[in-house]
Amino acid sequence: MTFAERMLKIDRRIIFLVIGLCTLLPLLYPVGLPIKISPEVRGVYDHIESLPEGSVFLLSLDFDPASKPELHPQSISLLRHAFRKNLRVIAMTLWVSGTGMADQVVTQVAREMGKESGKDYVFLGWSPGGTAVIINMGQDLYGAFPADYNGKPTKGLPVLQGVASLRDVNYAISLGAGNPGVEAWYVFGKDKYKFELGGGCTGVMAPGLYPLLRSGQINGLIGGLRGAAEYEILIGQKGKAVAGMDAQSATHLAIIVLVIMCNLFYFSSRNRARQQGQARA
Amino acid sequence: MSIELIIGAWVATGLTLFIFTFLYKDNPLFKLAENLYVGVSVGYTIVKTYDTVIVHLIWKPIVENGEWSLLIPVAIGTLMLTRYVPKAAWISRYAFAFIVGVGSGLAIPRTISSFILKQIEDTVRPLLTLVPGEGVTFTWSLLNPASSLNTIIILVGVSSVLFYFFFSVEHTGPGKVVARTGIMFLMIAFGAAFGYTVMARMSLLIGRLTDLIQFTDPSYGSPSLWLVGLTILTLVVMSRRSSSKQHKEE
Numbered sequence: 001m002t003f004a005e006r007m008l009k010i011d012r013r014i015i016f017l018v019i020g021l022c023t024l025l026p027l028l029y030p031v032g033l034p035i036k037i038s039p040e041v042r043g044v045y046d047h048i049e050s051l052p053e054g055s056v057f058l059l060s061l062d063f064d065p066a067s068k069p070e071l072h073p074q075s076i077s078l079l080r081h082a083f084r085k086n087l088r089v090i091a092m093t094l095w096v097s098g099t100g101m102a103d104q105v106v107t108q109v110a111r112e113m114g115k116e117s118g119k120d121y122v123f124l125g126w127s128p129g130g131t132a133v134i135i136n137m138g139q140d141l142y143g144a145f146p147a148d149y150n151g152k153p154t155k156g157l158p159v160l161q162g163v164a165s166l167r168d169v170n171y172a173i174s175l176g177a178g179n180p181g182v183e184a185w186y187v188f189g190k191d192k193y194k195f196e197l198g199g200g201c202t203g204v205m206a207p208g209l210y211p212l213l214r215s216g217q218i219n220g221l222i223g224g225l226r227g228a229a230e231y232e233i234l235i236g237q238k239g240k241a242v243a244g245m246d247a248q249s250a251t252h253l254a255i256i257v258l259v260i261m262c263n264l265f266y267f268s269s270r271n272r273a274r275q276q277g278q279a280r281a
Numbered sequence: 282m283s284i285e286l287i288i289g290a291w292v293a294t295g296l297t298l299f300i301f302t303f304l305y306k307d308n309p310l311f312k313l314a315e316n317l318y319v320g321v322s323v324g325y326t327i328v329k330t331y332d333t334v335i336v337h338l339i340w341k342p343i344v345e346n347g348e349w350s351l352l353i354p355v356a357i358g359t360l361m362l363t364r365y366v367p368k369a370a371w372i373s374r375y376a377f378a379f380i381v382g383v384g385s386g387l388a389i390p391r392t393i394s395s396f397i398l399k400q401i402e403d404t405v406r407p408l409l410t411l412v413p414g415e416g417v418t419f420t421w422s423l424l425n426p427a428s429s430l431n432t433i434i435i436l437v438g439v440s441s442v443l444f445y446f447f448f449s450v451e452h453t454g455p456g457k458v459v460a461r462t463g464i465m466f467l468m469i470a471f472g473a474a475f476g477y478t479v480m481a482r483m484s485l486l487i488g489r490l491t492d493l494i495q496f497t498d499p500s501y502g503s504p505s506l507w508l509v510g511l512t513i514l515t516l517v518v519m520s521r522r523s524s525s526k527q528h529k530e531e
Binding site: 024068096097099127128186211215223244248252 | 477487
């Protein structure tokens with residue numbers, strides 16, 4: 001057996017170990033590689049920056065703990081930015097399995113920024129129906145969410161003053177890990193009730209959302225942990241996403257090297273097999 | 282630090298390591314964590330759904346506020362349960378008909394508008410730009426999505442991929458060239474999607490490893506260090522047991 005053939009049959013656990021080390025070492029010993037801001041992430045940041053104080057900002061945390069590493073840093077950065085700009089924040093989720101986590105992140109950032117529930121922000125929780133909830137909110141926000149997550153009636157909350165439906169929202173962002181997510185918010189929300197929409201998503205979903213970005217259906221897109229890191233840089237508060245970027249770069253490099261090596265070994269063993277076949281003939 | 286946080290750290294560390302043991306081989310620790318995940322997820326969903334729907338959206342409004350009109354959707358929803366009674370199962374079709382009818386009515390026009398008409402509108406753009414005073418211009422910037430060059434690339438890409446999926450004509454001669462171009466565009470799209478998928482999966486690994494590093498802290502009781510040792514020891518014991526069992530069978 002040649003070296004190339006032996007390498008092609010290498011124990012896959014060795015590859016797992018290499019990837020594991022490429023992830024772990026940069027986390028333990030960060031280098032601080034530069035992070036360039038992409039126009040799609042800047043689109044979200046610039047729009048929030050342009051909103052006047054007291055504008056209504058809706059953040060829909062449409063993910064569950066399975067997507068936490070990518071979307072949790074995004075939600076923390078967006079909430080910090082919105083609270084710093086003194087926007088009125090309406091947070092909610094369309095994913096029942098993410099309700100507790102969404103409440104935890106909103107409460108944690110609000111406490112950190114000294115914001116008060118009911119006055120500066122409200123967490124509406126989850127309501128059944130998926131996309132139907134968006135339509136319901138477009139008609140009557142209080143019908144879709146008669147009470148917030150803590151059971152307080154939403155009617156009369158100072159943060160919702162002058163907000164009757166989605167038409168009164170100045171900017172909405174859906175952080176989606178699937179369906180319902182960004183697409184649902186566009187189809188059943190923005191397209192019908194005409195508010196500005198931005199998106200955040202997992203890396204897997206990002207290529208599918210670029211057509212919406214290009215056509216202007218969403219005005220910005222934060223994609224995966226990389227997008228979260230860019231947003232952390234933009235607001236000047238580095239967090240878990242920036243800390244993970246060195247590891248991300250190292251693993252990508254390792255995977256590129258592995259792909260190239262595998263191709264070289266594959267073609268080398270194929271050529272050898274062909275030569276042997278010709279020699280026998 | 283609160284006891285809840287410390288217990289949470291130990292549980293999270295343990296379950297993460299148990300799931301990671303699958304990378305070595307399938308084993309009972311992985312199965313335990315996997316089944317626990319499924320059980321907890323389903324349990325959480327059931328409890329949250331019951332609390333939100335039955336208690337807060339049905340029971341309280343009807344009993345406390347006298348919103349009797351809610352009994353209509355409740356009745357339609359209850360029809361679904363007749364699926365469990367074979368003789369009365371046909372009644373559930375009314376509920377399904379209602380859901381399918383309303384769902385289709387809401388989704389079809391919105392989806393056509395958002396994903397077909399808007400995307401066609403964005404795809405069919407003028408190839409040349411008419412600038413007042415400058416006349417007809419052609420912009421070459423690849424970085425500007427609205428540039429003339431990108432418009433042509435999109436036009437070629439969309440046409441060739443559509444032709445590739447047009448099976449009524451044999452892909453020979455010039456048709457073969459167009460279909461091959463379509464394949465090239467598809468491969469680039471698959472490559473981009475795969476690249477993003479790799480990035481996403483690595484992000485998840487980074488997330489778990491970040492937590493494991495955080496939980497090496499003595500304030501949590503260093504669960505990562507203790508449980509890594511314990512997990513490895515368990516795997517070694519299990520491996521030895523299974524190999525000795527194999528020897529005995531031989």
